[in-house]
Amino acid sequence: xxxxxxxxxxxxxxxxxxxxxxxxxxxxxPAERFKIPPQPxxxxxxxxxxxxxxxxxxxxxxxxxxxxxxxxxxxxNAPCIKGCPVQIRIKDFVAAIADGRYEEALDIIKENSLLPxxxxxxxxxxxxxxxxxxxxxxxxxxxxxxxxxxxxxFVADHGLAPRVRGDKLAPAEAGAGTATDEGPGTSxxxxxxxxxxVAVIGSGxxxxxxxxxxxxxxxxxxxxxxxxxxxxxxxxxIPEFRLPKAIVxxxxxxxxxxxxxxxCNFIVGRTRTIxxxxxxxxxxxxxxxxxxxxxxxxxxxxESLIGVYSANEYLTxxxxxxxxxxxxxxxxxxxxxxxxxxxxxxxxxxxxARMAVRLGAEKVYLVYRRTENEMPARIEEVRHxxxxxxxxxxxxxxxxxxxxxxxxxxGIECLKYRLGDPDASGRRRPIPIEGSEFTIDLDAVIIAIGxxxxxxIRQTTPALxxxxxxxxxxxxxxxxxxxxxxxxxxxxxGAATVILAMGQGRIAAxxxxxxxxxxxETAKQPTDRRLNI
Amino acid sequence: xxxxIVSKRQxxxxxxxxxxxxxxxxQARSPGQFVIISINNQYAERIPLTIADADAGKGxxxxxxxxxxxxxxxxxxxxVGDEIANISGxxxxxxxxxxxxxxxxxxxxxxxxxxLPIAKALKDAGNKIISIIGAQSKNLLILEDEFRRISxxxxxxxxxxxxxxxxxxTEPLKEVCQRKAKPDRAFAIGPAIMMKFCAEVTRQFDIPIxxxxxTIMVDGTGMCGGCRVEIDGxxxxxxxxxxxxxxxxxxxxxxxxxLNAYSSQEQQAYEHYKKFSRRRxxxxxxxxxxxx
Numbered sequence: 024x025x026x027x028x029x030x031x032x033x034x035x036x037x038x039x040x041x042x043x044x045x046x047x048x049x050x051x052x053p054a055e056r057f058k059i060p061p062q063p064x065x066x067x068x069x070x071x072x073x074x075x076x077x078x079x080x081x082x083x084x085x086x087x088x089x090x091x092x093x094x095x096x097x098x099x100n101a102p103c104i105k106g107c108p109v110q111i112r113i114k115d116f117v118a119a120i121a122d123g124r125y126e127e128a129l130d131i132i133k134e135n136s137l138l139p140x141x142x143x144x145x146x147x148x149x150x151x152x153x154x155x156x157x158x159x160x161x162x163x164x165x166x167x168x169x170x171x172x173x174x175x176x177f178v179a180d181h182g183l184a185p186r187v188r189g190d191k192l193a194p195a196e197a198g199a200g201t202a203t204d205e206g207p208g209t210s211x212x213x214x215x216x217x218x219x220x221v222a223v224i225g226s227g228x229x230x231x232x233x234x235x236x237x238x239x240x241x242x243x244x245x246x247x248x249x250x251x252x253x254x255x256x257x258x259x260x261i262p263e264f265r266l267p268k269a270i271v272x273x274x275x276x277x278x279x280x281x282x283x284x285x286x287c288n289f290i291v292g293r294t295r296t297i298x299x300x301x302x303x304x305x306x307x308x309x310x311x312x313x314x315x316x317x318x319x320x321x322x323x324x325x326e327s328l329i330g331v332y333s334a335n336e337y338l339t340x341x342x343x344x345x346x347x348x349x350x351x352x353x354x355x356x357x358x359x360x361x362x363x364x365x366x367x368x369x370x371x372x373x374x375x376a377r378m379a380v381r382l383g384a385e386k387v388y389l390v391y392r393r394t395e396n397e398m399p400a401r402i403e404e405v406r407h408x409x410x411x412x413x414x415x416x417x418x419x420x421x422x423x424x425x426x427x428x429x430x431x432x433x434g435i436e437c438l439k440y441r442l443g444d445p446d447a448s449g450r451r452r453p454i455p456i457e458g459s460e461f462t463i464d465l466d467a468v469i470i471a472i473g474x475x476x477x478x479x480i481r482q483t484t485p486a487l488x489x490x491x492x493x494x495x496x497x498x499x500x501x502x503x504x505x506x507x508x509x510x511x512x513x514x515x516x517g518a519a520t521v522i523l524a525m526g527q528g529r530i531a532a533x534x535x536x537x538x539x540x541x542x543x544e545t546a547k548q549p550t551d552r553r554l555n556i
Numbered sequence: 557x558x559x560x561i562v563s564k565r566q567x568x569x570x571x572x573x574x575x576x577x578x579x580x581x582x583q584a585r586s587p588g589q590f591v592i593i594s595i596n597n598q599y600a601e602r603i604p605l606t607i608a609d610a611d612a613g614k615g616x617x618x619x620x621x622x623x624x625x626x627x628x629x630x631x632x633x634x635x636v637g638d639e640i641a642n643i644s645g646x647x648x649x650x651x652x653x654x655x656x657x658x659x660x661x662x663x664x665x666x667x668x669x670x671x672l673p674i675a676k677a678l679k680d681a682g683n684k685i686i687s688i689i690g691a692q693s694k695n696l697l698i699l700e701d702e703f704r705r706i707s708x709x710x711x712x713x714x715x716x717x718x719x720x721x722x723x724x725x726t727e728p729l730k731e732v733c734q735r736k737a738k739p740d741r742a743f744a745i746g747p748a749i750m751m752k753f754c755a756e757v758t759r760q761f762d763i764p765i766x767x768x769x770x771t772i773m774v775d776g777t778g779m780c781g782g783c784r785v786e787i788d789g790x791x792x793x794x795x796x797x798x799x800x801x802x803x804x805x806x807x808x809x810x811x812x813x814x815l816n817a818y819s820s821q822e823q824q825a826y827e828h829y830k831k832f833s834r835r836r837x838x839x840x841x842x843x844x845x846x847x848x
Contacts, residue, residue: 249777251594251602251642259779286557288644290777294580318781320791327786327810329817336780344601344774349821350828354601354626355774356821430813477778478796482649 062087069410076263088177092121102155111135143176214241219539222306227255229312229512229524236532247289259343292483311510316477325424330432334471360467364388367471368398392420392453501531558639570623579615587673588651592776606670620669626825655682657740663689664746671745694719733761752808765803
């Protein structure tokens with residue numbers, strides 16, 4: 024048994040063949056599975072990627088994917104599935120990958136998740152499925168868990184572009200890779216028309232799932248998107264280097280191929296209200312998945328200075344409007360500071376910092392008032408940010424932003440912090456250290472400390488109930504206080520993730536399908552009676 | 557859904573107006589609201605423009621814009637029958653229209669365009685309307701006839717005296733405020749600096765003034781926060797909290813500076829467009845610089 028010194032693709036291939044033979048004979052032991060080294064994810068070199076927006080993680084080879092899949096112990100209790108917000112049958116799809124049955128693997132994922140190419144890239148697996156993985160637990164290192172996210176991505180990419188990969192192993196060649204394009208993948212099967220209409224507000228991950236699931240039940244589904252391009256946070260928020268827009272577009276194409284209509288530049292609440300959609304435009308049910316909405320600022324001096332941006336603005340300019348191509352193929356300008364501080368410790372903060380690197384900043388600080396342990400960002404994003412030269416300034420937070428006479432940012436005055444006892448979020452509370460002020464010279468500040476709910480739906484839908492924070496109140500079926508209206512994702516949860524939004528889209532869609540089935544039944548009865556008279 | 561240009565007119569050297577198909581917005585809009593447009597899906601930026609008027613029956617909205625940069629120049633180069641790829645709206649809170657009594661409406665330059673539907677609605681609500689419209693010179697003055705039709709009194713000013721009274725709009729505004737029958741309310745829309753001084757004049761007479769702010773925006777729905785202004789010392793978003801605010805509470809000095817945040821890049825884009833615009837009426841990307 025080799026394993027420790029596997030470096031070349033050829034060695035990997037030999038190891039895979041050897042292990043696969045054993046597995047077929049039923050002789051592959053857990054001890055041997057433990058010995059398989061975690062397979063690497065090839066990445067763009069960090070010096071190169073500082074200068075482009077191309078994807079950083081390049082995707083693993085077929086051999087590496089199958090070896091990684093063989094690391095899975097196929098635990099009876101499958102703790103990974105319990106760690107997944109949408110309960111994908113992880114161990115089954117991993118087993119299918121190990122065998123080279125990619126189409127089947129993708130179909131298993133698509134039973135529960137419509138956007139595997141997206142989730143494989145952006146899910147925080149280390150606090151979900153991989154956190155509970157027995158392999159990781161055994162090594163006492165979550166980074167040594169089976170790389171479920173990479174496997175998901177592998178099989179999704181394989182489905183989207185079947186012939187890209189060079190290395191082919193029997194029996195992989197046979198059936199792999201057409202599930203998304205032609206079926207019979209689960210995503211495309213649509214029941215006969217019901218004559219009922221569903222309006223989905225927002226084309227982010229939750230909206231896409233809600234649309235697909237209600238469409239599958241045979242309803243006539245329209246997605247309304249406020250921006251000029253569909254995809255929501257996957258398009259305006261998450262950068263190209265982490266989630267290529269072509270991948271998002273392919274996932275959206277899957278939904279439009281099912282017959283879901285997408286209308287862009289349509290702002291529900293302004294162009295038409297929810298009441299108008301239901302009472303005048305003939306929609307029988309509505310799913311609200313409008314996302315997070317309004318960026319939070321810190322409420323400190325100097326936040327209106329020129330050079331202070333919300334991460335939302337900075338990333339929307341860069342991602343949706345492709346402002347990194349300003350002067351070449353984009354008219355949208357973006358600040359190109361030389362010295363910039365990003366405030367915050369989540370994925371949005373990492374995305375902003377890494378985008379600033381790519382836009383030519385010489386010095387990028389990530390200022391966070393707790394420590395790296397408390398950072399909500401994915402481990403991989405933190406590592407990538409550091410590799411790309413982002414300087415982490417932990418246990419610090421700005422007290423005020425300093426401007427010059429022209430109201431341009433010239434620096435921030437910070438306080439140092441220490442950690443106290445855990446707060447309501449379970450993370451240790453940051454406590455400012457009095458008299459610890461110091462300044463950092465800067466020409467821009469990007470604030471990435473979260474969002475609050477957008478008031479647009481609230482202002483224009485008086486019948487809908489909201490909580491104190493402005494989030495829509497729903498029950499366990501994602502049903503709101505208005506009949507026929509369901510909601511999910513960030514507008515309900517506050518800040519959440521792509522996968523959580525998808526999970527709610529799925530729950531809401533199931534409830535909408537049930538509601539519409541009932542509605543159809545009751546609608547039939549009076550009509551029948553009239554006919555009898 | 558692309559939006560066809562139904563009619564288009566040049567109002568003065570750099571001011572244009574067009575009637576554009578946008579049936580849903582035409583139906584939904586109220587005075588004071590705006591749209592965000594982007595000319596195409598390839599390279600265009602998103603810019604906010606106030607809805608000057610709408611015809612719900614015809615399904616069209618009227619936009620009036622001044623050629624000041626690349627996108628407004630490109631918009632001016634579009635012809636009847638051409639299409640604008642994206643128009644979203646109506647955005648912002650509508651103007652609060654009620655019978656205040658006597659209202660003085662001050663429009664400066666292109667600001668007269670968004671002011672007109674507000675003045676009209678105020679007139680319909682029973683107010684006495686005193687309108688003051690001003691421009692740098694005669695050839696930049698717009699909508700004089702339209703304002704004359706709906707105003708009980710109209711005062712026209714030009715900075716250079718080439719038409720009407722030679723004055724800034726603040727001069728007649730002050731006189732109107734000094735009258736025995738003091739106006740009950742003022743509305744001012746125009747360049748930020750004009751609105752600032754209108755706010756200062758009315759403050760002296762304790763007359764409330766409503767101003768409409770046109771800041772830098774990306775999404776127009778509250779998501780980016782690029783449009784934030786200081787109102788009474790607190791940050792507010794023009795797109796969802798405005799665009800109209802109590803003029804006495806706006807930090808105009810800061811707003812004026814923020815308007816210039818991207819000015820060098822905007823200048824660069826405009827210069828480039830002027831140089832290459834003649835070759836731009838094909839399908840090619842907007843920034844082609846090669847000579848091939």
